[in-house]
Amino acid sequence: DGGITQSPKYLFRKEGQNVTLSCEQNLNHDAMYWYRQDPGQGLRLIYYSQIVNDFQKGDIAEGYSVSREKKESFPLTVTSAQKNPTAFYLCASSIDMGTQYFGPGTRLLVL
């Protein structure tokens, strides 16, 4: 089945620790995205990538990093510089920059 997978479903981070969220798609989409959801707010764009080896900052990129070494994969690292990392993270992909298709999400909690 074609789709987007995110792992893990839940992730715990200790203070000062970097953690990486996985996002994989087998839809052959060129563009991939990372969003963050906080209570009472809409999805906010962290980073996006239109093509392999290229990515752009979204509205809230501070404290995050990404890589796009393969078309299928767009991992997001939440660094220790992100002071408020507790949130629900959604990955999406699209053909060019059209309709986005979403994964099931990862919930990150800080210990």
Add this chain to the structure above:
Amino acid sequence: ILNVEQSPQSLHVQEGDSTNFTCSFPSSNFYALHWYRWETAKSPEALFVMTLNGDEKKKGRISATLNTKEGYSYLYIKGSQPEDSATYLCAPTNTGNQFYFGTGTSLTVIP
């Protein structure tokens, strides 16, 4: 960043009732408007994408309209069913094709 407003924030209706929600957005630099349905514990699912003023889209009992001049879109559900219970998100995009998500309308259909 676009200011996207969705109303109401939440809605409870009886099975069989028809209902509608509103998405308001700045009309300048408008490119497209996307509607998504997000059921609990699932991924957001694309419902419609509309680009032209006066566009109307329909999918079963769900339909949507678009007014780009005044900056709003309506989503209608006719004869609501319990399986329609979800959060409905709208996301206008500008000419840069970035999605700006509203906070959503949470619909609960009571059997």
